[in-house]
Amino acid sequence: MSPSATSRAQAARGPAGQLRTRAEEAASVLPPLLVQAQQLAGAVLLGEHGRRRSGVGDDFWQYRPAAQGDSRRMIDHRRSARGDLQYVREREWQIAQTVHLWVDQGQSMRFSSDRNLPQKVTRARLMGLAMAVLMVRGGERVGLTGGRLPPRRGNMQILRMAEHFTSDEDMTPYAPPEHRALIPHARALFLSDFLGPFEELEVALSKAADRGLRGVLMQVLDPTEEAFPFAGRTRFEGPGDGTIHETLKASALRDRYLDRLAERRDALERLCRAAGWTFGIHHTGDSAQAGLLWLYHALERRT
């Protein structure tokens, strides 16, 4: 296919298609994500899609030669009788997990300090969708929090999620985390800058913890929000309706701003620790790949 044909095809698929293409590109280099089933007792749903590894399940997976340590009852005699070796019949591991995604689409996320940097929301959507792709490929059920997109399997879900991510209709300055319609004992991934009111996050996280959800909070920040490289008389304008702070000497504010940022981060980490969640930071100046890898490991971590 010639390049022009490709771009035509992309254009035909619209922004959702493009976002999905990019997310799949970003996800293509990772092995399928295997979300660990933590609460085997509660939340295990046996799906028809195997995990492509041996384990508990109905479907035949493979015969393997019996090794030392295998109990004798595991030996499959029908297969072993056809030769001299003894074989063990293994079944495919068939466990599906539910993962809830929440990507902050508020106005505070639509910010980039430099033309060469992506907006925070763009980066957060990309990483969230990449995770979704990985998880769907691994057979998990993925959905958005809040019941707008209940967890489902399959590539259609990725498309729906991508479509959902392309709408910029959320005009809330600082969007509160969506904590409705959470499936108990599932996993959750919250991507936001967490610069909004802290109480709402506390409520959301405590509610999630009550339901036995474990998950990851990832704070996506712009480099200027981390470094505060301003000086002189400056009027800082917040998102939306205009929370405004004017200063005569911005450079004098720097240290106190950084203190407050660190404070906020401490609070977030404390909250995560209390709820059994993992907290991570990502800057739009860094590569999405690094953030995705971190997310992959964080979601796979057995806690």
Place this chain on the structure above:
Amino acid sequence: MTMIAGIGFASPWLLLGLIVLPILWLLLRAIPPAPKRQPFPAVSLLLGLKDDESLSDRTPWWLLLLRMLAVAAAIIGLSGPVLNPAQQEGGAGPLLIVMDASWAGAPAWELTRTHIEAELTEAGRAGRPVALLRLTAPEPLQFLAAGQWARQLPGLLPQPWVAAPEQVASASEMIAAVEGGFDTLWLSDGIAMAGRAELVATLAERGEIEVYETGAPVIGLLPATYEDGAIALSALRSSGGLAQEVTVQAVGPDPSGTERALASAGLRFDTNATRAEVQLALPMELRARISRFEVLDLRSAGAVSLTDDRLRRREVALISAASSDEGLALLSPLHYLRQALEPTAELLEGALSDLLPANPDVVVLADVARLAPDQEAALVDWVEEGGLLLRFAGARLAASDTARDAEEPLMPVRLRIGGRSIGGAMSWGEPKALAPFAEGSPFFGLDIPAEVTVSSQVMAQPDPELAARVIAELNDGTPLVTRKALGQGQVILFHVTANAEWSTLPLSGLFVEMLERLAVSSAGKPPSADALEGTTWTATEVLDGFGRLRDADALAGVPGPDLIAAPAGPALQPGLYTSGSRAYARNVLREGEEIAPAVWPNWVPVMRFEGAEERPLGGILLSLTLVLMALDVAAALLVSGLWSPARVAGLVLAGGLALSALPEGTQAQELSPVELTSELTLAYVRTGDAEVDRTAQAGLQGLSNVLALRTSVEPAPPYGVDLERDELAFFPFLYWPVTGNQPMPSSEAYGRLNAYLRTGGMILFDTRDADLALTGATSPAARRLQQLALPLDIPPLEPMPPDHVLTRAFYLLQDFPGRHPRGEIWVEAAPPDAEQVEGLPFRNLNDGVTPVVIGGNDWAAAWAVDAENVPLYPVGRGFSGERQRELSRRFGINLLMHVLTGNYKSDQVHVPALLDRLGQ
């Protein structure tokens, strides 16, 4: 025009605008510069933070001051300020402007003219009729409107003389011819003038007199003289006073004919002295070239001293047939000539064949009858080119058969056999005296002393042309001195000896004067008026008032005595005069003259020119406003934080660094010959296309690395050659990437390239287009290569034959790919008689290295590596591509081996034959 503090204002009411300044101050102070707007989502974290320092949100005072200054400058600038505004002066009725207009006023002529212009403008405003009178060139007075004179003003120039009494008298007459009263404005040059007092009295009768002078002393240069081996220069000034130093330059043509200062000397007037002197010792050659002396930075005819041939000493070659005999010095034919010429001329003695190449001005042959034919021919040539041959008779000449039957080129007349002797012991009659010199003779005007007698002489054959050739004769009519022109020169024969044997002429002063008149010797001192009696001089070049030489168009001739004695005037303008072959420089000042300051009656007001002139200040103030406003923009940006001081300083620093780095960048490649030759250096021709040059540099670097790795050749880092500047001889090998728009090298560069090719250098031309121009199609680079190579000395070429030594100089190759695989390569054609050697795969090819290799495979790109030795450009695809790169490297090695070892590998083919002959 209103005056405030010495400054006039065209529209002073505009100054009222200054009142608004305090109001503006208050307004601006209350309006601080706008803050910078910064979208920032994390503002939620900032809420509630207070500024530590209570910074004022007022505009800083210095910014206010800057703005106030800008506004004030604009207001004042618009009100039209003028420094030193012209003052109105009263006066009515006609105005006469009298100018000395002599050379002394030339240095300040611009000032004088400006002053007259101002006076004319003023008179024009007042409606006064004006007349102008130049005393050096008086013309009848015409009272005209000032505007008419203003138009003629540029044509009024100072004259190179001072008004003589008769000119002053004629000026008085012209003033007398005018009726009615008038005021007088006298612009004086400040030097004395005969009849000034009378003229002042005449003018005072008609009205008021006002005199303007510059007040600076007038400086003049006296003619230079030659004394005791040095040039003596003296300068005069009109009044004593403070010590003063002037520089005098000797100006003349340099060997290429351009006028330039040949030497300079400082002249110092001591306090109260009016005369300064200096000695200037110069080599003769330099001295002879001096055409004038002038005081530096002083444009005046008086500050120029022209030189004639008095400073020049002629070279006279003295040749006599008689061998010098110490015992008989007084009888030597040359003794009296030596005595007469020594003070004023350089004497050369020796054989004619040795002296002629020195090209003397004069050759004197004393009693030489015959010359060798080749010497004679050389002498004739020399005379025809302007030489002066002076011959003296003598016993040998009388006895020889020189010019007996036919006229000889080097003899003005035919001679009779034997000559004659008169008044001797064995003859009748008295020794003959000289007849007075006829008019038209160069000697005309010389006094003939009575004691000069001639007792023997050679006689001229009567001839139709004889009369015209005689320039001096005895009182019985027999020729004594004859002359004829030969080419541009002349041949002169004294029919007597040069010693006192035949006549008493050499003993007398007349002899010296005659030699001077013949320009055999040049006088060391200025001739006296008497000595020039009877001569007429015509001006060739004359000075104008500013001391510039110009052609004397059709000035009448000047009698000799006047030239010396008369003061300069319209009839005798200072300049260069010639008479026959003699030249005389008449200067403004003569030796013995003084420059006296002008003396005015007490009641005449003498004023100085005003130094300060009207000067509008509006433009300066308005531009100051603009500058201040620009500063204000920068300062406002600085205050509002859009510009940080560090950033500005960084920009300034970066700019400075970039500027200082620029020359460094161009010099970075400069290497000394020692550095270039201590190691083998591969070189490429810089094409001017930065990309191509970088590739060539990287390519040669890659080739150098490969060479160092695989062979014993370890080249230094490659060098980019600028064909216009660099010496090529240091490089055995030049890589020349050809671009389509490369400039043609200059002809000097081609000269160097051809020398390079002839002395064993090799150029690899790479058109880099083998992928495009495979099938005989042409490309811009190939066309450019044809143009570039046209002036080069390139032998016939052929596509590389399979048995060329390049195919086996190091590696065995049959293919020479670069980035493009299969372009054809052209090398010097094998000689037509190359033969296949029996039993060998190669022909017996020529010696030597092919001077050019032409191809288009873009080898540099295939060789190019970066600093980590990683190839820069992809070649081919996959493994076959790497193989192609390897082959291109091998080609590079083969090429360098061919350059460095020549046909060494070609010789190897003879090894079997050699071994065979050795019986092995």
